[in-house]
Amino acid sequence: MKHSIFAMELCLRLEPGSVVLTTLRDLVAQHPETTRPGAKWKMLHHACDILIENAESFDRGCWDFFDTDQRSLMDYDMWTKGLTTEEGAREGPSGAADPYRQEPRYMTFTIALLMMYGTNTERSLSTLCEIPDASLWKRDTFLHILKGLRVVNFAFVKSDVFYVIPGDETWGLTQADLQHEKFEYLRRIEP
Numbered sequence: 001m002k003h004s005i006f007a008m009e010l011c012l013r014l015e016p017g018s019v020v021l022t023t024l025r026d027l028v029a030q031h032p033e034t035t036r037p038g039a040k041w042k043m044l045h046h047a048c049d050i051l052i053e054n055a056e057s058f059d060r061g062c063w064d065f066f067d068t069d070q071r072s073l074m075d076y077d078m079w080t081k082g083l084t085t086e087e088g089a090r091e092g093p094s095g096a097a098d099p100y101r102q103e104p105r106y107m108t109f110t111i112a113l114l115m116m117y118g119t120n121t122e123r124s125l126s127t128l129c130e131i132p133d134a135s136l137w138k139r140d141t142f143l144h145i146l147k148g149l150r151v152v153n154f155a156f157v158k159s160d161v162f163y164v165i166p167g168d169e170t171w172g173l174t175q176a177d178l179q180h181e182k183f184e185y186l187r188r189i190e191p
Contacts, residue, residue, distance in 0.1 A: 002117035011060035037154030060186035065129035079112035105172025119156035
């Protein structure tokens, strides 16, 4: 069986008083590890709605779609390692965002889908991800893709991963963290 992969990671500013981190964290944490395709679709739909509602907080991000088997399997393995490796560049908490200081905090939300090649879901995502080079890292492109993820039928997704960093606001990523080579794949999202 051949595979394709879709993956997206969004880095959002943690605005004081915002509940986006806790809402997404709870959505992922409370979702059973094994579940029916319809329940997975509802979780994806809910996560996309939350992200779309918070588009003004998008700071950096990346997304990929590959439909070659070896690349798909390799990349999916890389994305799943985000669950088992330390993603931060620091050993201690950064502290919560302070509205009176100019030191914003950030979070990331990651989605990775390993799909069966040639299915309607996989081909729909392939078409969705046909984006001109000049538009790859624009906010509207990320919104377009998030809205388009509604076509995913989890009956054709072999494996999926969703995760949030940090698990606690006091570990929010800092500008210095985002300059670390570990996060260099995240591109600045243009308005």
